[in-house]
Amino acid sequence: MMDYCGLITSQKEAVPLKSIEVEVEVRDHVATVVSTLNYENKEDKPIEAVFVFPLPGDAAVCHFSAKIGQKEIVAEVKEKQKAREEYDDALSSGQQAFLLEESEQSPDIFSLSVGSLPPGESASIRLEYVTELAVQADEGLRFCLPAVLNPRYQPQGSEAASVQVTSVPASLVPYNLSFSVRVSSPRPVSKVESSCSLDPLQYLNTEQTQATVKLAAGHKFDRDVELLIYYKDAHQPTAVVEAGQASAKPGTLMGDPVVMLSLYPEFPQAVMSSVAPCGEFVLLLDRSGSMSGACMESAKDTLLLLLKSLPMGCYFNIYSFGSSHEHIFPKSVEYSQETMEEALKKVGEMTANLGGTEILRPLKDIYSQPCIPNQPRQLFVFTDGEVGNTKEVINLVKRNSGSHRCFSFGIGEGASSALINGLAKEGGGHAQFITGTDRMQPKVMQSLRFALQPAVADISVKWDVPKGVAVTVLSPPITALFQGQRSLIYAQLTVKSHLISRIFRAAEGCVTVKYSLAGHPSKSQLNFSLKPAEDTGLTVHRLAARTLIRSLEMEETRRTRQQNEGVKKKVVEHSVQSGVSSVFTAFIAVNKGTGKAIQGPLVRRNVPTGLRECALFDDNMSYYNSADDCEDIHGFSYGECEEAYDGITVIRPAQPPRDPFLQLVSLQKASGCWERDPALAAALGKTSEEVENTKPSGVNQEVWATFLALIWLHGSKMEAQDEWELLAMKAASWLRAQNAPYATECVEAGNALLGFNVQKDALGL
Incomplete structure (x- = not known):
């Protein structure tokens, strides 16, 4: 013990x-x-x-x-x-x-x-x-x-x-x-x-x-x-060239100059706006015991926002896991009012009651399902990252990277950065961490916006450098690009010794990243000086070595035993040479x-290392006032109880009542509209009579309710716009489809009722 x-x-x-x-x-x-x-x-x-x-x-x-x-x-x-x-x-x-x-x-x-x-x-x-x-x-x-x-x-x-x-x-x-x-x-x-x-x-x-x-x-x-x-x-595109280590042999990683490129692609707006959102959205939620309390409630609120923000015509499913795993539907279903309501009902009943953190099996189950034609699969993984088989999990995602993009979310203190970053990197997606008082919703909605971007295909990198310079790319090939997000490339620059001083004194290089976006050819380009930066130490070389070593380690897991020995030898050689x-x-x-x-x-x-503190109860709901109680009752240390005692449930403070924003979101229909409902009036801070009596004559009830919801969001929740922007766009699209002739009257009446001054143009109409 x-x-x-x-x-x-x-x-x-x-x-x-x-x-x-x-x-x-x-x-x-x-x-x-x-x-x-x-x-x-x-x-x-x-x-x-x-x-x-x-x-x-x-x-x-x-x-x-x-x-x-x-x-x-x-x-x-x-x-x-x-x-x-x-x-x-x-x-x-x-x-x-x-x-x-x-x-x-x-x-x-x-x-x-x-x-x-x-x-x-x-x-x-x-x-x-x-x-x-x-x-x-x-x-x-x-x-x-x-x-x-x-x-x-x-x-x-x-x-x-x-x-x-x-x-x-x-x-x-x-x-x-x-x-x-x-x-x-x-x-x-x-x-x-x-x-x-x-x-x-x-x-x-x-x-x-x-x-x-x-x-x-x-x-x-x-x-x-x-x-x-x-x-x-x-976040402007940059390039840093670092001179090699004077004591290292030229032609080696540490002996040659290394360049680190930071690229921020900007996609053409005309192409982005012409793409109809679609996809198969598979949401995988951690329901292990360590996710209980505020983590679980925040995750459920986030799933609500996600489901309300999905586009009509897409497909979705929700899996959850602990020691075992469950799914809401046998296979992904088309997004509709009926399927959305069924999913939200099941989400509302979820608790962190599934034991340990066994993520490998649900991932295998998801990957065993055939992909839906013309509906790119997007996997969202929510976990506190407390797993011991990190490399197995990442390797599984890597093997299936051709069929999906993976967006990962590390929840709470101590989430494994190796797991969360590895899932996103190998799955061609994006990683987010939610710690302290962070709200999960804006980060998840940013990832949803990324997931709704068309997948970038046919990515190639072309180098234009002076004659006599050989470029060896040390980073793995770029598999994912997102609007405004950084892509890093490390490359070794090998030059014949008698040309070094001439080339690196005044010469320039250029790198061009070409790709296809929704069938449209695009490119990003960066010109950079080959003159080494000053006072960088060997930072760039070490990061480049780490990138190369990690790539080789991933490669080692997918080869035969004989091949593995060769890869291992390379890793050891680069590690010893670079000191990484x-x-x-x-x-x-x-x-x-x-x-x-x-x-x-x-x-x-x-x-000892620090462990999150929380109140503890056993199966009989006996309360432990302290870790001493825990040890006295069971003979386990506080840390061991979380690992070894099956009956422990983590209890955190009771959550406050649901705020009006989430109440409003929960009432939106899959199509994007709201219905006039007493619950909507309550979320708006009004009575049903006030809502009914201020409705302009001849306006449909759903149109009026949708205008009010949009005005309230723009008038009182602009600081949280990242969270509701997608569902508001869906609502505006629904309103445009109704060809409602009373838009100006509805906006004026809605402002008068709710006490705002929101302009019609701000609603996206």
Whole structure:
């Protein structure tokens, strides 16, 4: 059984991990993160401390070192088995050693072993990684420092055992966190927001292109540290060329210059407006126990908005899953008033009562269904991401990527970034994260707008560079493009040595992305200078290496055993050369200055990580006031209960009554119209008599109700327009189809009744 407080001594003294210091440097859309973990052994015997912690799934871990007293030991990247053997040999011979390795099942989980820390000794571990920042629905760039690692559900029969994690309630994590960020960009920094408490933003120059911000003291480890960074005139196409490493051999990835291209395609409006929306929309909802409470209610409200916003003529189905899975219809059905009502009734009855998080089986079930001709399949996955077989799931989506696009949503603190980003990347879709006080609805509706865009086909990339320059693209082929969303391309530029200075001093290159959009040929083009940027370090090279390594790792899962050995060899070679972690390598550092034999065996201590806190009830509805109650009653630790005790249900505070907006949305018909109904009048804040008495003479009841609903949305909910824009467009389309001659009178009467001044043109009529 795990100790309740994780890493403690027999005398209940403090754990070795004392504090974590994190410094982040953000340059445009790339972040370099340096974390320092400070350990201290207060026991009277040498210990081995093991700390399992999360990192962003696409991070390139590129530096690992340890400082013992005044001596610093820098780790090397080696093949994983060799690194483990070296670590074990060092410990057995009385030397201090440090091992950092990536989980084989999920690339966002790392394990750090601090070996042979003598009594009274302190050690500082320095970890550095670089990562790209994702573009959000409101054009902010998202940086996330995962501070919560939830237990990952491991389905029966999966490929490998889950990483073992010692979890304690967030308020009992026995170490503190300091966190500071420096932001710089060619464009002014507008603001930095966070779900955590921040000290005020400090600008470092009058142009406001550089700024710093810090996390307020007292972070409780009950949530990830998420920052949203906003620039003025953000997201312009850019190219950064980075010079190679001087000590590396020319012709290798680290020895040659590397270019990072950020492309933001803009689709022709004439083509976009001419495409009739259609598709098969398959919604897959996580109903495992960890989704209960506010997460589940928010997901159900989101499904309501999604279903109301679907276009007439499309097809849809809703699956839900836990340890088992269910579907509302045996196969996808045509969207109509009847099928929409049946689906909403079933959604209203859903609870988080299906046990663990077994996502593989429902995905296989969905993929076994034949696609509907001329109805492109769009898969929406809603989950808190607590799975242990991440790579199996992503590989399944990859194998079926030719038949659908996958849009993924990570719900709550601690959702696996590797899973959420991997589903979208391999499924040619888009990923979103909903944390803290975020509303799920605007992010999901942005993804629905993406899903309604026609799939881009025949994507090709053409390079135009000076003679003597060879381009090797390191990124996997682009499989998805969305209006205004970033696409990243990394490429190695190889030049004959005698041409380098001439070419890279003044030459330019050009990249052209050609594609077909709804049968119309289109292209995006970017001209860029080949002159290397200054002061970039090796950030671009490391991100490029990480991209290449990830592509090879995905390739390894789809090949024969003999072929796999070749792929593994390539991964190890690139990982060692670039100093970037991979699933087949590990960082190893040995302090060879200590030669004293260890007296007695090493004591292994697992350093705890934060777990979401919540109230707990058992099957008999016995309330646990605290984690102590939980352990006293069942003999499990608080963290173990969520994993091992089947009867536990997570209870969160009761939800407030449904707001008028959602009530109004729930009354809309599949066709887009509203009917005059007492519930509609109540949602508008009026009586049925007031609604009836102000109706212009001769106006149809449905037309009048639809005008009122649209006026109310435009008059009182403009701040949430992203959420209702699609269903309002459907309503306006319905009104136009009625050829109603009283539009002006209805708008005037509606404004008078509701107290607004909405213009008719604003309604899209």
